[in-house]
Amino acid sequence: MFKKDGEFAEGGETVIARGVKLEGDFNSQGNVIVEGEVSGSVTTSSDLRVSESAKINADVKARNAVVAGQISGNTKIQDKLELMETASIDGDIETGVLSVAPGARVNGRIVMGGDTVSEAVKGNKKENKKSEKNADMAEDEI
Amino acid sequence: MYYYIYDEFVQDKRFEKELFQIENRLTDLGISGKIGRLALFKDAAELIRDEARRGAKTVIFVGNDRTINRALKVLPELKVTFGILPMGEEENIYAKILGMPQGFAACDVISARIIKPMDIAKVNDRFFLSRVSIPNTRVPLLCEGSYRLAPTDAGDIEIRNWGRMDKSQNCVGNPEDGLLDLIIEAKLGRKKAGSTDLKLKFIDIRVKEQISIHIDGERVNGNNFKIKIAPSKVRWIVGKERLF
Known part of the structure; x- marks a missing residue:
């Protein structure tokens, strides 16, 4: 879960830093921080932070998210989505709770409420299982 | 015996x-x-x-x-x-x-005899304990077969198994988590941009032109590298002062 300032409460998170580009389907079970460029999809069953420098051209799914950067794609957040002043989202949003700071930009449909987002989490878990299976298959080969 | x-x-x-x-x-x-x-x-x-x-x-x-x-x-x-x-x-x-x-x-x-089963990693057919590094590169890494990751300008790539010692003599890397630590220290121009940090089970590198990678400090040239980890594969005697 996030602390007040949007930082993760615990360490060990995945970081996609500025100066790095990720292309493809990224799945994680832990907290994720995106500061660089991502195209494809981003899915985590934990929390996501999109920093001001981040440019995401992808569909995003997470439990909670704090967004200060740009997202072009649909965003499905199970619990709480927090849009900071510098956030820019071009795409539809589905979330349990939405917090929008003055200055944040949203171009898309917004759907809020618990029922709409439960499927996002189911989807996350399914995709995580799929990527784990791929990884385990490779591990067996060693 | x-x-x-x-x-x-x-x-x-x-x-x-x-x-x-x-x-x-x-x-x-x-x-x-x-x-x-x-x-x-x-x-x-x-x-x-x-x-x-x-x-x-x-x-x-x-x-x-x-x-x-x-x-x-x-x-x-x-x-x-x-x-x-x-x-x-x-x-x-x-x-x-x-x-x-x-x-x-x-x-x-x-x-x-405190014994810990620890990970061993492999690049193609060669095993390594510590790390693989690729200095100053833009080479794309195919991570767990599902996404590609690359420095946009240039960066130093390090793939750790047991890891290495940092300046404060701490161990950077976890030898018993069954995962490789991928660290990319990206640069934008001459400035350091940030530190990318992921945990993965396998990474593929496929490039047309031959590149050099360093396996536990030793330089190896090639076009195709498959880097993967075998979790808890080797039993080691460890001391109470171990760094993990």
């Missing part, structure tokens, strides 16, 4: 007295055993394989990181416990990570 592999350099006269004391202590502790002595053309892996066939259950490398590196290929294939008795002035990073004190003091730690 214990089997001790003496590196070539510990057979030097200047280590004679220290070795004598160590051998006496091992006898006192009831863990003395057969001794194998490495030489220029002796294959450490072959020596260990032979002794394992004859019933050795514990193999102790007497030397440094290079002593272990000479036998890496045999570690995952044998049901044997390994240890290091560090000697000499050269790098003993593995010993520090494992919490093995230098020389004579290691005898008691070996005798205490």
Whole structure:
């Protein structure tokens, strides 16, 4: 879960830093921080932070998210989505709770409420299982 | 049954007295055993394989990181416990990570037999314990077959298994999590951009033009590299001062 300032409460998170580009389907079970460029999809069953420098051209799914950067794609957040002043989202949003700071930009449909987002989490878990299976298959080969 | 592999350099006269004391202590502790002595053309892996066939259950490398590196290929294939008795002035990073004190003091730690199953990693057919690095590169990494990751400008890539020691002598990397740590220190122009940090089970590198990668410091050239990890594959004797 996030602390007040949007930082993760615990360490060990995945970081996609500025100066790095990720292309493809990224799945994680832990907290994720995106500061660089991502195209494809981003899915985590934990929390996501999109920093001001981040440019995401992808569909995003997470439990909670704090967004200060740009997202072009649909965003499905199970619990709480927090849009900071510098956030820019071009795409539809589905979330349990939405917090929008003055200055944040949203171009898309917004759907809020618990029922709409439960499927996002189911989807996350399914995709995580799929990527784990791929990884385990490779591990067996060693 | 214990089997001790003496590196070539510990057979030097200047280590004679220290070795004598160590051998006496091992006898006192009831863990003395057969001794194998490495030489220029002796294959450490072959020596260990032979002794394992004859019933050795514990193999102790007497030397440094290079002593272990000479036998890496045999570690995952044998049901044997390994240890290091560090000697000499050269790098003993593995010993520090494992919490093995230098020389004579290691005898008691070996005798205490705290055993941890630890990961071993592989680049193509070659095993490594510490890390793979690719300095100043834009090479794309295919991560777990599902996404591609690359520095946009340039960056230093490091893929860690046991990891390395940082400036404060802490271990960077976890040798028993069953995962590789991928670190990309990206640069934008001459400035450091940020540090990308992921945990993965396997990474593929496929490039048209040959590149150089460094496996535990040794340079290897190639176009295709598959880097993967075998979790908890090798049993190691560790000390209480271990860094993980």
